[in-house]
Amino acid sequence: xxxxxxxxxxxxxxxxxxxxxxxxxxxxxxxxxxxxxxxxxxxxxxxxxxxxxxxxxxxxxxxxxxxxxxxxxxxxxxxxxxxxxxxxxxxxxxxxxxxxxxxxxxxxxxxxxxxxxxxxxxxxxxxxxxxxxxxxxxxxxxxxxxxxxxxxxxxxxxxxxxxxxxxxx
Amino acid sequence: xxxxxxxxxxxxxxxxxxxxxxxxxxxxxxxxxxxxxxxxxxxxxxxxxxxxxxxxxxxxxxxxxxxxxxxxxxxxxxxxxxxxxxxxxxxxxxxxxxxxxxxxxxxxxxxxxxxxxxxxxxxxxxxxxxxxxxxxxxxxxxxxxxxxxxxxxxxxxxxxxxxxxxxxxxxxxxxxxxxxxxxxxxxxxxxxxxxxxxxxxxxxxxxxxxxxxxxxxxxxxxxxxxxxxxxxxxxxxxxxxxxxxxxxxxxxxxxxxxxxxxxxxxxxxxxxxxxxxxxxxxxxxxxxxxxxxxxxxxxxxxxxxxxxxxxxxxxxxxxxxxxxxxxxxxxxxxxxxxxxxxxxxxxxxxxxxxxxxxxxxxxxxxxxxxxxxxxxxxxxxxxxxxxxxxxxxxxxxxxx
Amino acid sequence: xxxxxxxxxxxxxxxxxxxxxxxxxxxxxxxxxxxxxxxxxxxxxxxxxxxxxxxxxxxxxxxxxxxxxxxxxxxxxxxxxxxxxxxxxxxxxxxxxxxxxxxxxxxxxxxxxxxxxxxxxxxxxxxxxxxxxxxxxxxxxxxxxxxxxxxxxxxxxxxxxxxxxxxxxxxxxxxxxxxxxxxxxxxxxxxxxxxxxxxxxxxxxxxxxxxxxxxxxxxxxxxxxxxxxxxxxxxxxxxxxxxxxxxxxxxxxxx
Numbered sequence: 159x160x161x162x163x164x165x166x167x168x169x170x171x172x173x174x175x176x177x178x179x180x181x182x183x184x185x186x187x188x189x190x191x192x193x194x195x196x197x198x199x200x201x202x203x204x205x206x207x208x209x210x211x212x213x214x215x216x217x218x219x220x221x222x223x224x225x226x227x228x229x230x231x232x233x234x235x236x237x238x239x240x241x242x243x244x245x246x247x248x249x250x251x252x253x254x255x256x257x258x259x260x261x262x263x264x265x266x267x268x269x270x271x272x273x274x275x276x277x278x279x280x281x282x283x284x285x286x287x288x289x290x291x292x293x294x295x296x297x298x299x300x301x302x303x304x305x306x307x308x309x310x311x312x313x314x315x316x317x318x319x320x321x322x323x324x325x326x327x
Numbered sequence: 328x329x330x331x332x333x334x335x336x337x338x339x340x341x342x343x344x345x346x347x348x349x350x351x352x353x354x355x356x357x358x359x360x361x362x363x364x365x366x367x368x369x370x371x372x373x374x375x376x377x378x379x380x381x382x383x384x385x386x387x388x389x390x391x392x393x394x395x396x397x398x399x400x401x402x403x404x405x406x407x408x409x410x411x412x413x414x415x416x417x418x419x420x421x422x423x424x425x426x427x428x429x430x431x432x433x434x435x436x437x438x439x440x441x442x443x444x445x446x447x448x449x450x451x452x453x454x455x456x457x458x459x460x461x462x463x464x465x466x467x468x469x470x471x472x473x474x475x476x477x478x479x480x481x482x483x484x485x486x487x488x489x490x491x492x493x494x495x496x497x498x499x500x501x502x503x504x505x506x507x508x509x510x511x512x513x514x515x516x517x518x519x520x521x522x523x524x525x526x527x528x529x530x531x532x533x534x535x536x537x538x539x540x541x542x543x544x545x546x547x548x549x550x551x552x553x554x555x556x557x558x559x560x561x562x563x564x565x566x567x568x569x570x571x572x573x574x575x576x577x578x579x580x581x582x583x584x585x586x587x588x589x590x591x592x593x594x595x596x597x598x599x600x601x602x603x604x605x606x607x608x609x610x611x612x613x614x615x616x617x618x619x620x621x622x623x624x625x626x627x628x629x630x631x632x633x634x635x636x637x638x639x640x641x642x643x644x645x646x647x648x649x650x651x652x653x654x655x656x657x658x659x660x661x662x663x664x665x666x667x668x669x670x671x672x673x674x675x676x677x678x679x680x681x682x683x684x685x686x687x688x689x690x691x692x693x694x695x696x697x698x699x700x701x702x703x704x705x706x707x708x709x710x711x712x713x714x715x716x717x718x719x720x721x722x723x724x725x726x727x
Numbered sequence: 728x729x730x731x732x733x734x735x736x737x738x739x740x741x742x743x744x745x746x747x748x749x750x751x752x753x754x755x756x757x758x759x760x761x762x763x764x765x766x767x768x769x770x771x772x773x774x775x776x777x778x779x780x781x782x783x784x785x786x787x788x789x790x791x792x793x794x795x796x797x798x799x800x801x802x803x804x805x806x807x808x809x810x811x812x813x814x815x816x817x818x819x820x821x822x823x824x825x826x827x828x829x830x831x832x833x834x835x836x837x838x839x840x841x842x843x844x845x846x847x848x849x850x851x852x853x854x855x856x857x858x859x860x861x862x863x864x865x866x867x868x869x870x871x872x873x874x875x876x877x878x879x880x881x882x883x884x885x886x887x888x889x890x891x892x893x894x895x896x897x898x899x900x901x902x903x904x905x906x907x908x909x910x911x912x913x914x915x916x917x918x919x920x921x922x923x924x925x926x927x928x929x930x931x932x933x934x935x936x937x938x939x940x941x942x943x944x945x946x947x948x949x950x951x952x953x954x955x956x957x958x959x960x961x962x963x964x965x966x967x968x969x970x971x972x973x974x975x976x977x978x979x980x981x982x
Binding site for chain 2: 160161162163165166169170173177180181184185186189190194
C-alpha cells in the first residue's frame with residue numbers, strides 16, 4: 159500500500175478508536191433503557207420537593223375553621239388557595255406552642271383588599287350565570303370602589319374582612 | 328443576573344400586543360445567526376474550489392488554494408458560537424455520544440466532524456502533501472516539525488505518489504460536494520422543520536440556505552483574493568475575477584428567485600400567520616430585510632453584475648467593483664440569516680404580538696463576542712497562509 | 728409460429744426476486760431508525776395515559792393555579808418564566824382581539840376594556856399540553872426530554888445542554904430556560920406529586936374545578952366524562968401535535 163495511504167489509515171484508525179473509547183466512557187449508565195433518554199431521570203423527577211399539601215392535612219389541627227368553612231360559600235375553596243403552600247407548616251408547626259411559631263413556618267394571611275379582589279373584582283370575563291346547581295361556579299363580583307369605598311371624609315380604607323368572615327362569607 | 332433581568336423588563340415594556348410570557352426573551356441570539364453564516368461561508372468557499380477541481384474551470388486556479396484554506400479556517404471556528412451559546416456548554420459532548428436520531432440538530436456533530444476531517448482536511452492534505460515534504464527539508468525548527476507532523480512523516484514524493492495524491496484528492500472533492508450540501512442544508516432543515524414557527528417552516532428553507540451560502544462563500548473568496556494580491560503586491564488575474572463574478576451572478580439569481588418564491592407563495596396563500604408576519608416584515612424587519620438584505624445585499628449586486636455581463640468597464644473600475652460587491656453581498660447574506668433567525672422570534676406564536684431583541688456590546692451573547700468569532704477565522708487564515716502558502720506550491724496539474 | 732418476445736429467463740426472475748427480498752429485509756432492519764416517522768407514533772393503549780381537561784366556562788381568572796405552580800416547583804418569580812399561566816381574551820365589538828396576561832395572571836386581572844366595547848371576554852389557562860406526538864421531544868438533540876409511558880413529557884435537567892431547540896419547537900410556548908440552571912424547564916404535571924397519589928398543584932388549587940385530569944384509557948375517569956359531555960378542542964390542531972390538553976368552550980380566537 160502506498161506510504162501516504164497507510165499513514166492516513168493509521169491516523170484515522172487511532173482517532174476512531176479514541177472516539178469509541180470516549181463514547182463508552184462518557185455515555186451515562188442508564189441511557190437507552192426505556193427510550194432515548196436517561197432512565198434515571200424518571201426517579202430524579204419523582205424526588206422533587208413538595209410545597210403544597212391537601213386540605214385534609216390542615217383540618218387535622220384546624221377543625222373549627224374547617225367546620226365553619228364547610229357551612230358557607232367558600233366551602234369548595236381549599237385552604238392553600240388563599241393561604242399559600244402549607245406542607246411545611248402542616249408537617250412542623252404542630253410541635254410549637256401557640257404564639258411561638260417561627261416566621262419561616264407562618265402562612266400568609268390574606269387580609270388586604272387586593273387579596274379578595276383577585277377573585278371578586280367585577281370583570282366582564284367572569285361568569286355571571288349559574289351553570290349547574292351542584293357545583294356552582296358563579297362568583298359574586300363587586301366593584302370594590304363602589305361596594306366598599308371607605309370613609310369619604312377621613313379617607314380611611316376599610317378592609318373587606320371588616321364586614322365579611324373569609325371562612326364563612 | 329441582575330443586568331439580565333433588567334434587560335428583560337426593558338424588553339417587556341416594549342412588547343407590542345400579546346406574546347406568550349415565555350416568549351418575551353428571545354431564545355436564539357446573534358450567535359445562532361453566526362453559525363449558519365460561518366458554515367455558509369465554508370460551504371460556499373468549498374464549492375468555488377470544487378468548480379475548479381471537478382468542473383475543470385481552470386480560470387479559477389488562482390483562487391483554488393485560497394478557497395480551501397478559507398473554508399478550513401472558518402470551519403475550525405464554526406462550532407464556537409454554538410457551544411458558547413449553550414446553557415450548559417460543558418455538556419456539548421453529549422451530542423456526539425447520544426445523538427437523537429429524530430433531531431436534525433443531532434446530526435451536527437457528525438456532519439461537522441466528517442466535513443472537517445474527511446473533506447476539508449483530506450483535500451488540503453492531498454493537495455499539499457508533496458509540498459509539505461519538500462518544505463520540511465528546506466526549513467528548520469518549529470516550522471519543520473509542523474510540516475513533518477502534518478505530512479504524517481511521509482517521504483514519498485515520487486511522480487507515482489503525487490499522481491495518487493491527485494487522484495485521491497479528486498475523489499475527496501467529489502464526495503465533498505454533496506457533503507457541503509449536507510453541512511449547510513441540514514442547518515436549513517433545522518429551521519425549516521419547525522412546524523410551530525411559520526416564518527421558518529417552509530420546504531424551501533434548506534435550499535435557500537444553501538444557495539445563499541454559496542453566494543456568501545464565493546464573495547468571501549473573491550474579496551480575500553483581491554486583498555491578498557494587493558497585500559502581496561501581485562498582479563490580479565482579471566479573467567479569474569470576471570469568471571468568479573459570473574458564477575456569483577448566476578447563483579445570486581437562483582438565490583433571489585428562491586427567496587422571492589418563498590415570499591410570493593406566502594403572500595398568495597396567506598395562511599393564518601400571514602397578517603402577523605406582514606406587520607413584522609413592514610415593521611421591525613423593514614430596515615434589515617428590504618434595505619440591507621434586499622436592496623444593498625441583493626438588488627445592487629444583481630444589477631451591477633448583470634450589467635458587467637454586457638458592458639465591461641476598464642480594469643481599475645472593475646477591480647473597485649469587485650471589492651465593493653463582495654462586501655455588500657457578505658453584509659446582505661449576514662442579514663439574511665439575521666432576518667430568518669431573529670425575525671422568526673420577534674413575533675409571538677399566538678400571532679397576537681411582537682417582542683424585541685435586546686443585544687448589548689459586552690457579554691457572552693453581545694456584539695463583541697460575535698465580532699470575535701468573525702475575526703478569529705481570519706487570524707487562523709493568516710497563519711495557514713504563512714504555513715501553507717498557495718503561491719509557493721508546485722503547480723499541480725488538476726487535469727488527470 | 729409466433730416469436731416468443733418474452734426474453735425473461737428463470738435466472739432473471741430469481742435475481743430480481745432476491746434483490747427485492749433483500750431490499751425489503753434491509754429496510755425492515757432499519758425500522759428502529761424511523762426517526763423520520765416520529766410524528767406518527769401511536770399512543771399508549773395499555774396502562775395509564777394521562778389527559779388534561781380545562782373548562783373555559785368555569786375559569787374565573789383568579790390566577791391561583793399559576794401562582795401554585797410557581798410555588799410548588801420553585802419557578803423563578805420574574806414574569807418571564809412560566810410553566811402555567813392564565814390569559815384573558817377580550818373580543819371587542821369592532822372585531823379586534825385583545826389578549827393579556829399580566830405576570831401570567833398571578834396577581835389577578837384588571838378589566839382594561841370598558842364594558843360597552845366588549846363583545847365577549849373569557850379566561851384561558853395555559854400549560855404544557857403533554858402532546859402524544861410532541862414536537863419538543865422530537866427535536867431534542869441529546870435525549871434530555873422524553874415522554875414517559877404514562878404520557879407525561881419530562882425534562883432531564885442533569886442532561887440538558889440548553890440549546891433551546893425544544894423551546895423553539897413548542898407551538899404553545901410552554902417551555903423556558905431556567906435563568907440560573909441554564910437548562911430547559913416546563914410543566915411536569917407535578918410528576919413528583921402524582922407518584923404520591925396527589926393532584927398537580929394547579930389542579931388542587933383551582934377554586935372552581937376548571938382544571939381536571941385523568942387516565943384517558945380508563946372509561947370511567949373524570950377526563951373521559953369531561954370529553955364525552957363537553958365539546959372539546961385542542962389549540963392548534965392543524966399542527967398534529969397530539970395535544971392531550973382538551974378545552975371545553977374553546978373559542979376560535981384562542982391560539
